[in-house]
Amino acid sequence: MTIAKLAEAAGVSVPTVSKVLNGRSDVAPATRTRVEELIRRHGYRRRRGPGGGRAATVDLVFHELDSAWAIEVIRGVERVARAEGISVVLSESGTDPGARDGWVDSVLARQSVAVVLVFSDLAAAQRARLAARGIPLVIVDPTGTPPDDTPSIGSANWSGGLAATRHLAELGHTRVAMISGPPDVLCSRARIDGYRAALETAGLRVDPALLRTGDFHVEAGVEAGRRLLALADPPTAVFAGNDLQALGVYEAAREAGVRIPDDLSVVGYDDLPLARWVGPPLTTVRQPLTEMAEEATRLALSLSRGERPANLRLDLATSLVVRQSTAAPGRR
Template identity: 50%
Template sequence: MIRRRGDLVADDAGRPRRTTLTAIAAAAGVSTATVSKVLNGRDDVGAGTRALVQRLLVEHEYRPAPRRRPPADRRTVGLVFDDFTSPYATELLRGVTDAGTAAGVDVVVGRFSDGSSGYGSGAQWARRLVGAGRDGVVVVTSDLTAQQVAGFSEVRLPLVVVDPVHPPQADVASVGATNWTGGLSATEHLISLGHRRIAHLGGPAGAAVSQARRHGYRAAMENAGLPVDPALVVDGGFGFEAGLDLATRLLALQDPPTAVFAVTDVCALGVVQAARARGLRVPEDLSVVGFDDTYLAPWVTPALTTVHTPLQEMGRYALQVLLRLVEGEPVDPHHVELATDLVVRDSTGPPRAGAAGPA
């Protein structure tokens, strides 16, 4: 005999059975198809109905039925970005999809849910991905909350994070690069050219990658016995606009920098534009170093000196780790950093005579 306990179906032993889509639909007074649309993030459901169904899914602790595992050559994984329009994202995308093709895995690209669709917190986002047929997910540079990570664990959906915004949690597999070493080598290169007033344009102050690159910059300055002028160390964002705005302000100082180490290639291009707007030449009047070595770096004029981050390799490695987790294999260590190295091109050179600053 089956009896109901509250709104949940229970067996004779009083153990709740898995809540079905049919039960959720009945409680909400809608069709099963409507509940399925909500689970899969479809936008053709009214806001009120969506909110009601989402509330019932949470209250009834709905978990999708375990899917029969497809053959290894038919797996589908998700690749989720905060922003997939940047050169950085393009390089990672190529790495993940190349590895997916080699492994016979389909890769579905999406954008990180910020909560506006109702899946930004708890297990709802993870349930949605499971319901959409994902065997695992690679998330790029997203600021995942502990609640979201717990949601993935709750539904047993494997997760790998690439370049996490904050230091990776011990129980979350993640892939990054040697950002501190990259910051060190970029700054040492500028010092070796004779620069002394070297500015650092960082990304968001709380981002782990920004902090690591900034610490590498500071270490190089301190190792060379050079003072770090607080006015030359500024944080903003990873994009072109941040580089343009911050560099415009720095170059307007009474004692401006002779060189700039920017947190990304795109940010560095903003610096170059700011220099040109003031009638300065790169590298004759201002040397500029970027970070990542995306496909833009050798194409621009002057070609950009930058720290090479193995983005495609990071993408391939992330996909390989994810597939190991999907197969139930242990992953140790949980966080891996791939090596960076400096690529010297045309955007750096010695400072103008008399402009280097005190030794």
């Protein structure tokens, strides 16, 4: 379907179709809706960028940029895009739906070839606006179950939760706590289920008092760590929702005069570079963030070329990295 044919079918001028495709606001809403509906029905494949290919961009969008986590993802996207001569436009979507509409406008105006969305989601209407222009969307580490037609790259969260907890059970811990990320987020649920499965397999009771939740920042780990250590029968091991939460548990342990790993074993999640360098070096579940980002970018660029990849959803493997923050209990 060419722009000329779209214009004819919609009964509007070619410049008007072009304005709709480029997300301009000076188009009557009814016209915009009619053109978008036609594009949806007949398809339209955009040419790449205005500058003979060298101007091509891919959009990378984070919910928030304030974590050491983000740089791991950025590096993967940048590496794959650069190899194809495509520039990366980075943005923070925030939580304001109005701001997100503005962001979609800007993606359309720049004629980005694809969007990689990290640990976040778009409203159906926003997804539809991208789809109507043939701009593919790939989600990295989806927070919910994306709609069937949205490609996504995640990692094996259930297996990660299982491996972390099994490691602690095998060391002989029977009071194993978990601090989870927000429970409404898919990866948190999967890790909690892995934790439960490992405890049950080891014949250990799942004590609800030992399961805490919090966001993915250090402070949440401090808070949950304090509460766990203040229990009458405190845990001897904690599986934290991510490495930052684990650092928070380190802090709570220091405050309470609890030694790691002698009095308390701690396992993190992600394996950020800092995990190697904290004291003691952190046992953690490696989530291949950079590889996930690379895979998502390859998938997004492949879709933008009109290819039909075999797999639109992939979970990459996680693995346990044992360092010095875990040991057998009862060494006190």
